[in-house]
Amino acid sequence: xxxxxxxxxxxxxxSLREPPSWRRTKNQLMTVLMVLAFVxxxxxxxxxxxxxxxxxxSIISWSFLTSSIPPPVLPANVGGxxxxxxxxxxxxxxxxxxxxxxxxxxxxxxxxxxGKGFLAQVVxxxxxxxxxxxxxxxxxxxxxxxxxxxxxxxxxxxxALACLMLPVVIRSSEEMLKLVPDSLREGSYALGAxxxxxxxxxxxxxxxxxxxxxxxxAVARATxxxxxxxxxIGIVTSxxxxxxxxSNTSLPSQIFLNATQPYDGxxxxxxxxxxxxxxxxxxxxxxxxxxxxxxxxxxR
Amino acid sequence: MEQSEQNVAGQTGKKATAxxxxxxxxxxxxxxxxxxxxxIFDVRDMSVWYGGFQAVTDVTLPIYENEITAFxxxxxxxxxTVLRAFNRMNDLVPxxxxxxxxxxxxxxxxxxxxxPIAVRRRIGMVFQKPNPFPKSIYDNVAYGPRIxxxxxxxxxxxxxxxxxxxxxxxxxxxxxLKTSGLxxxxxxxxxxxxxxxxxxxxxxxxxxxxxxALDPISTGAIEDLMHELKSRFTIVIVTHNxxxxxxxxxxxxxxxxxxxxASDTRTGVLVEYASTKQIFEDPQDSRTQAYVTGRMG
Numbered sequence: 001x002x003x004x005x006x007x008x009x010x011x012x013x014x015s016l017r018e019p020p021s022w023r024r025t026k027n028q029l030m031t032v033l034m035v036l037a038f039v040x041x042x043x044x045x046x047x048x049x050x051x052x053x054x055x056x057x058s059i060i061s062w063s064f065l066t067s068s069i070p071p072p073v074l075p076a077n078v079g080g081x082x083x084x085x086x087x088x089x090x091x092x093x094x095x096x097x098x099x100x101x102x103x104x105x106x107x108x109x110x111x112x113x114x115g116k117g118f119l120a121q122v123v124x125x126x127x128x129x130x131x132x133x134x135x136x137x138x139x140x141x142x143x144x145x146x147x148x149x150x151x152x153x154x155x156x157x158x159x160a161l162a163c164l165m166l167p168v169v170i171r172s173s174e175e176m177l178k179l180v181p182d183s184l185r186e187g188s189y190a191l192g193a194x195x196x197x198x199x200x201x202x203x204x205x206x207x208x209x210x211x212x213x214x215x216x217x218a219v220a221r222a223t224x225x226x227x228x229x230x231x232x233i234g235i236v237t238s239x240x241x242x243x244x245x246x247s248n249t250s251l252p253s254q255i256f257l258n259a260t261q262p263y264d265g266x267x268x269x270x271x272x273x274x275x276x277x278x279x280x281x282x283x284x285x286x287x288x289x290x291x292x293x294x295x296x297x298x299x300r
Numbered sequence: 301m302e303q304s305e306q307n308v309a310g311q312t313g314k315k316a317t318a319x320x321x322x323x324x325x326x327x328x329x330x331x332x333x334x335x336x337x338x339x340i341f342d343v344r345d346m347s348v349w350y351g352g353f354q355a356v357t358d359v360t361l362p363i364y365e366n367e368i369t370a371f372x373x374x375x376x377x378x379x380x381t382v383l384r385a386f387n388r389m390n391d392l393v394p395x396x397x398x399x400x401x402x403x404x405x406x407x408x409x410x411x412x413x414x415x416p417i418a419v420r421r422r423i424g425m426v427f428q429k430p431n432p433f434p435k436s437i438y439d440n441v442a443y444g445p446r447i448x449x450x451x452x453x454x455x456x457x458x459x460x461x462x463x464x465x466x467x468x469x470x471x472x473x474x475x476x477l478k479t480s481g482l483x484x485x486x487x488x489x490x491x492x493x494x495x496x497x498x499x500x501x502x503x504x505x506x507x508x509x510x511x512x513a514l515d516p517i518s519t520g521a522i523e524d525l526m527h528e529l530k531s532r533f534t535i536v537i538v539t540h541n542x543x544x545x546x547x548x549x550x551x552x553x554x555x556x557x558x559x560x561x562a563s564d565t566r567t568g569v570l571v572e573y574a575s576t577k578q579i580f581e582d583p584q585d586s587r588t589q590a591y592v593t594g595r596m597g
Contacts, residue, residue: 183431191444191500192421206434
């Protein structure tokens with residue numbers, strides 16, 4: 001150790017600490033509160049995950065994922081949730097096909113074409129109102145409009161889910177389109193592009209990451225909806241691969257049915273279905289992240 | 301109705317200033333004969349409104365072929381507004397309105413049957429802030445040719461190389477044409493935007509303070525580039541940097557903000573327009589002189 005490396009000694013060393021004061025106390029108080037808030041939000045999430053995994057993991061097996069749904073009185077080692085998994089996947093996929101393109105086109109209209117015009121304001125307002133409609137009301141809406149006439153089918157459930165997803169997709173896509181700087185639009189216009197061209201070749205690619213992740217979050221959300229499916233898809237115990245006709249079933253519906261049964265076997269299958277649903281939603285979330293990262297390639 | 305009110309306000313403003321400054325004519329036509337000659341833009345008594353606000357009043361100026369014309373003047377004097385009227389970018393601003401006559405190679409730019417799209421394919425623009433698209437360098441330059449219908453891979457390659465060479469960027473990016481245009485430095489990004497603009501072979505390149513966000517080295521590169529581009533394009537540049545105007549331009553127009561305190565209105569006017577040499581060495585208007593010597597603005 002050389003002397004030069006040591007800090008120079010100052011007779012009156014400056015203190016750069018925050019002096020004890022009400023401000024300092026407030027700062028510490030708020031820090032503690034925020035850590036508490038973090039813990040308070042994290043604990044229930046942790047409990048939910050731990051419980052679902054603890055109670056559901058033991059029943060999960062390949063045969064559970066593929067077998068038909070047995071009568072509730074049978075023990076846990078019989079049957080599985082195959083029809084519900086297939087139903088959830090096909091109903092959600094159909095709902096996505098209906099809601100996502102429509103929602104993105106709606107957002108493009110509102111943000112790029114409608115501007116402050118009457119129709120755009122109406123669409124924006126209506127999608128806000130739709131966001132606030134409880135999901136069971138959407139189920140009833142499709143029930144009276146569709147199910148009463150065309151019977152139970154996966155399509156009915158998909159329509160109800162699409163109604164729920166549509167406003168979310170519209171508003172999240174609109175926010176993403178708003179984030180695209182006008183300088184990019186101007187750059188494209190200045191090269192002689194038409195409005196449609198500007199929208200398709202510059203605005204959409206610039207916003208696509210956010211739009212896709214918003215849409216996938218809406219999908220993940222819809223995957224777990226029970227209420228809209230209650231009176232639109234009916235119930236089956238074997239796989240119905242035709243989403244357009246005949247009763248169908250879904251994981252959320254099966255969780256609801258099995259959890260309300262007094263039999264241990266049914267309850268165990270309910271937990272298994274719950275874990276499967278959580279995993280599917282989780283996969284959608286991961287996909288959303290990956291897609292966002294993939295599209296962000298040229299963003300920086 | 302609103303328009304006529306604004307006009308009156310603008311004129312009173314002019315009179316007030318004119319009486320203060322003595323009987324100086326507001327607009328000077330070029331004192332010297334028109335160099336190489338061909339008239340590209342012929343602007344007569346042009347005014348532009350944004351809603352009820354009259355941004356520029358009665359601008360009259362000719363722009364000549366293969367010259368660099370610089371617009372100088374303080375903020376709010378309407379330089380950018382006039383520039384953006386040349387390729388109808390003001391159309392994109394809600395409430396923007398243009399009055400007066402504006403001819404581009406004999407055609408009325410604001411004629412009823414004129415397509416702004418067709419105008420902008422001939423009259424390109426480089427903006428103050430570099431705005432590369434979030435695409436690869438290659439796709440940025442190929443963007444214009446592609447929207448004009450060029451699909452041939454081979455020809456696109458040629459255009460991209462020629463344009464990037466034209467913008468003095470080729471050597472720096474030739475090995476990473478597939479990387480994002482946003483990864484470039486400010487000066488490189490601006491040259492990419494210039495390459496993108498010249499890739500469509502425009503007739504005129506409008507530049508709105510193209511170097512104001514750049515460091516001196518990059519600025520120098522852009523200025524050198526302008527001298528080279530001059531032989532192929534007509535360039536109009538808005539700049540806040542008077543040294544830049546003297547370095548690059550053949551002709552300079554000085555814009556000024558007229559304020560009318562009585563009606564609290566302000567509007568931009570063209571005060572003096574002449575060869576750059578004359579504007580900076582022998583300005584005829586006292587306001588021009590005050591501005592170019594740094595005593596005002």
